[in-house]
Amino acid sequence: MKKEVKDTIIVELGEKLKEFPHFYLVELTGLDAAKTSDLRRKCFKNEIKLLVVKNKLLHKAFEKSEVDYSPLYECLKGNTAIMFTQTANVPAKLIKEYKKEGIPALKGAFAEESFFVGADKLDELVAIKSKNELIADVVALLQSPIKNVVSGLNAGGKIHGLLDAIAERNK
Numbered sequence: 001m002k003k004e005v006k007d008t009i010i011v012e013l014g015e016k017l018k019e020f021p022h023f024y025l026v027e028l029t030g031l032d033a034a035k036t037s038d039l040r041r042k043c044f045k046n047e048i049k050l051l052v053v054k055n056k057l058l059h060k061a062f063e064k065s066e067v068d069y070s071p072l073y074e075c076l077k078g079n080t081a082i083m084f085t086q087t088a089n090v091p092a093k094l095i096k097e098y099k100k101e102g103i104p105a106l107k108g109a110f111a112e113e114s115f116f117v118g119a120d121k122l123d124e125l126v127a128i129k130s131k132n133e134l135i136a137d138v139v140a141l142l143q144s145p146i147k148n149v150v151s152g153l154n155a156g157g158k159i160h161g162l163l164d165a166i167a168e169r170n171k
Helices: 003-019 033-045 055-064 070-075 090-098 119-127 131-156 159-170
Strands: 022-027 049-053 080-085 105-111 114-117
Touching (some): 003 080, 022 090, 055 070, 070 105, 070 114, 080 090, 090 105, 114 119
8 A cells, every 4th residue: 555545544534533522443353244234234324434444554543633542552453443423322232232243342442532442341331321312311300390290280180189288298
């Protein structure tokens, strides 16, 4: 590969690192063509950008980045694919689907501004809640008291009964 091509790839990887806040390093060795196509389809469906990269080029992209990715350097051995995503836990859930087969295997990840090195971190990555999941939790917590009042009004049918029930609780 010519130096100009390598430099272009390093720049493109650097742009992807800036564009996507989360990425996973995975091992795809052992996937046949059909399973690789299936994985790529699932990645596309879940808005994950899957790229197979050369370790040295990715290492250089890491070095040129503003973020210190040195904890992930040890993951750059063997065949490496990188999964870029906007939502931190989506690739982890996809990898967990394939866990029975052992492929793809998690090497490391950068999610929610933290480093996760090793396949044993997969469950932690799956447990990370996305922004939308956190918003849904907060909304559910805020709605809970309102639902209790509404159900009390519907059950008693009268405000007087509700006020009596509240007064008895406070005694």
